Amino acid sequence: MTTTNSDALDPRSTGGGPVLLIGGSRGLGLALAEEWVRRGRHVVATVRGSARTPLHDLADAHPDRIEIETVDITEPGQIAALRARLAGRTFDLLFVNAGIATQRDDSVAQTPTDDFVRVMVTNALSPLRVIEAFEDLVEPTGTIGVMSSGQGSVANNESGGHEVYRGSKAALNTFMRSYAARHAGQPRTLVLMAPGWVRTELGGEGARLTIDESIPNVVRTLDGLQGSPGLHYVDYLGRTVPW
Ligand SMILES: NC(=O)c1ccc[n+]([C@@H]2O[C@H](COP(=O)([O-])OP(=O)(O)OC[C@H]3O[C@@H](n4cnc5c(N)ncnc54)[C@H](OP(=O)(O)O)[C@@H]3O)[C@@H](O)[C@H]2O)c1
Numbered sequence: 312m313t314t315t316n317s318d319a320l321d322p323r324s325t326g327g328g329p330v331l332l333i334g335g336s337r338g339l340g341l342a343l344a345e346e347w348v349r350r351g352r353h354v355v356a357t358v359r360g361s362a363r364t365p366l367h368d369l370a371d372a373h374p375d376r377i378e379i380e381t382v383d384i385t386e387p388g389q390i391a392a393l394r395a396r397l398a399g400r401t402f403d404l405l406f407v408n409a410g411i412a413t414q415r416d417d418s419v420a421q422t423p424t425d426d427f428v429r430v431m432v433t434n435a436l437s438p439l440r441v442i443e444a445f446e447d448l449v450e451p452t453g454t455i456g457v458m459s460s461g462q463g464s465v466a467n468n469e470s471g472g473h474e475v476y477r478g479s480k481a482a483l484n485t486f487m488r489s490y491a492a493r494h495a496g497q498p499r500t501l502v503l504m505a506p507g508w509v510r511t512e513l514g515g516e517g518a519r520l521t522i523d524e525s526i527p528n529v530v531r532t533l534d535g536l537q538g539s540p541g542l543h544y545v546d547y548l549g550r551t552v553p554w
Pocket of ligand 1: 461510512515
């Protein structure tokens with residue numbers, strides 16, 4: 312997806328304050344950053360490490376709109392360091408996009424323990440650590456979102472496959488339900504987003520949707536939920552996904 316001046320939306324008509332995007336180097340995260348910039352929002356987006364990424368090209372094209380920060384969400388020390396660097400900032404939206412899949416499609420029992428731990432720590436534990444660390448930087452009526460997956464639905468799991476990945480997103484969903492229960496009655500909007508099966512490195516070439524078919528809809532759905540307190544598990548078209 313490329314942004315040109317001609318398709319840039321007028322920020323005055325789209326509204327929305329600053330966004331903190333965790334995991335914006337490539338794939339869906341990069342496209343989210345691009346879409347928010349197109350809608351006139353200021354985005355602090357993170358990469359891992361010091362290597363140049365496509366996000367750096369986007370930031371070069373929009374130096375006033377994108378700030379690049381660094382965090383590996385599986386490293387609590389890096390989360391704390393980023394939190395310290397962002398002290399005093401506020402965001403309308405915190406969105407945790409970072410996630411991984413297993414390279415192989417073993418059953419859960421066949422999965423090497425290291426692979427199991429890596430996926431669970433990255434997809435289920437670390438997003439909650441990020442949310443707990445940054446929640447006080449999000450406006451009280453703002454939104455905290457996480458990239459889940461339709462595969463995180465326990466109810467819809469009738470075809471099986473991708474067992475560990477599915478399990479990690481189902482665990483993420485459950486941890487967000489526990490988080491929401493702990494914050495019941497608060498005005499914040501909480502979102503678990505299922506972006507559809509999308510052609511990225513993770514989604515693969517055979518995926519049903521292009522990034523352009525998913526991400527503008529993801530952003531539209533997030534905007535539409537703004538100001539709706541409580542936890543929503545929705546897909547890119549705003550349809551509720553069964554738990
Ligand atoms: N594509 C799909 O069909 C699909 C469907 C449902 C849900 N999702 C979810 O959408 C999210 C993005 O997926 P994608 O398809 O865009 O995958 P991707 O192209 O593989 O990108 C993954 C992103 O997550 C970042 N990341 C991974 N581990 C990280 C860590 N420990 N700390 C910080 N950042 C980390 C990566 O950074 P690096 O560049 O440093 O590796 C990259 O920016 C994931 O949560 C995925 O589970 C994707």
